[in-house]
Amino acid sequence: MQGYILKITPTKNEDLILKILTPQSLDTFYRFYGARHSTIGLGYKIDFEYKINPHFLPQPRNILHLSHIWEKKYERMYIWQRFIQLLERHLNEIYEIEEFYYKLLESSALKLVLQNPKRVLLESYALLLAHEGRLRLDSKCFVCEEELDSQISLGRAFLLAHPKCVHSKTYAKTTILEFLQNANTFEFEDSQIDCLWDILCLGL
């Protein structure tokens, strides 16, 4: 089976607890430290088998790292791993893991070969918000619930607000709506992408 490593927790004797997202599930595995093992890392895509242990966590076997060409680029990998950490935390609160999340990582990983990593993952996040029915495109500020103007600011999860209500950077409302509705960051300058990325890092 194939999956993405969303979390690695070291435990006794260099054993590891792994959380792996597959198309069907987000499961926890126990990996004993042994002489023969492949290198694993946060955010890696792997192929693996597993052995069920009736008294403990299942054990992954024959792990094969299905590496992406961009993993050797430090900044790209760093941004990917940041998104993976945020996704892991987010999925902790989700009851049922749908294939959507695995597919989202698959399509994001493909785009990372060529495109700006923050843009790729911001667009992935807009797709996630839409999938979960959390796109708030109404014309009211999430803080004071009064009507918004043409210039807006953003809170966590890209909720729209008056600049005076959240005291942060301002954007044209039409540009933000275009981004959220179409999962496209084309209209933003790179400096704006950095600011939007910081908002994403507040939590998915």
Ligand SMILES: [Zn+2]
């Ligand atoms: Zn307001």
